[in-house]
Amino acid sequence: MKSDVELDEESKKLREQLKKLHFKLREYTKKKYNRINPFVEDLFDWKEKGAFWGGKNVTIYDSTTITGDVVIGDNTWIGPFCSIDGTGGLKIGRYCVISSGTRIVTHDTVKFALSGGKCEYEYSPVVIGDCSFIGVNSVILKGSRIGKHCVVGASSLVNRSYKDFSIIAGVPAKKIGEVIIKNGNVILKYFKKHVPNKS
Numbered sequence: 001m002k003s004d005v006e007l008d009e010e011s012k013k014l015r016e017q018l019k020k021l022h023f024k025l026r027e028y029t030k031k032k033y034n035r036i037n038p039f040v041e042d043l044f045d046w047k048e049k050g051a052f053w054g055g056k057n058v059t060i061y062d063s064t065t066i067t068g069d070v071v072i073g074d075n076t077w078i079g080p081f082c083s084i085d086g087t088g089g090l091k092i093g094r095y096c097v098i099s100s101g102t103r104i105v106t107h108d109t110v111k112f113a114l115s116g117g118k119c120e121y122e123y124s125p126v127v128i129g130d131c132s133f134i135g136v137n138s139v140i141l142k143g144s145r146i147g148k149h150c151v152v153g154a155s156s157l158v159n160r161s162y163k164d165f166s167i168i169a170g171v172p173a174k175k176i177g178e179v180i181i182k183n184g185n186v187i188l189k190y191f192k193k194h195v196p197n198k199s
Contacts, residue, residue, distance in 0.1 A: 060078045064084065084104050094130045129146060
């Protein structure tokens with residue numbers, strides 16, 4: 001179905017300029033980083049967004065949304081397409097990596113929906129300790145606490161708390177090993193039944 005709405009001449013010119021800018025930025029990014037980004041990621045600087053939110057040397061991709069009371073430690077990297085909800089309070093430590101597609105939620109509307117709006121939203125803070133890695137497409141639910149030097153495996157659902165130096169994975173997540181830091185080296189020690197397949 002064709003729309004009856006037509007662009008005026010000025011809008012058509014602007015559109016052509018935007019397309020030219022898109023092609024130039026795409027070429028630049030491919031040449032410099034050997035990658036192709038969504039257009040919005042080429043337009044805006046990730047470190048600038050991190051500096052705007054607060055913190056030193058913080059990276060926040062432009063496709064990521066952040067809401068509420070979120071504190072982000074220095075030298076933390078938050079990748080593309082994340083949804084970071086701090087409406088119930090969220091603290092992310094220093095030197096953390098929040099991989100692409102991660103969802104952190106500090107509230108839920110379950111009882112609100114089921115009661116037809118009679119019950120309130122429920123809130124509970126989330127804490128992620130310093131030097132922790134959150135794998136791609138993980139979900140961290142309200143009230144969860146992840147200690148320092150922890151690994152959360154890709155596509156995990158975290159709905160409770162874990163101590164420092166834990167390896168966490170699964171749906172729902174459980175502790176499957178420990179992080180050992182010795183003489184500057186990192187060792188991921190998995191419990192016997194959770195040793196990753198190396199083939």
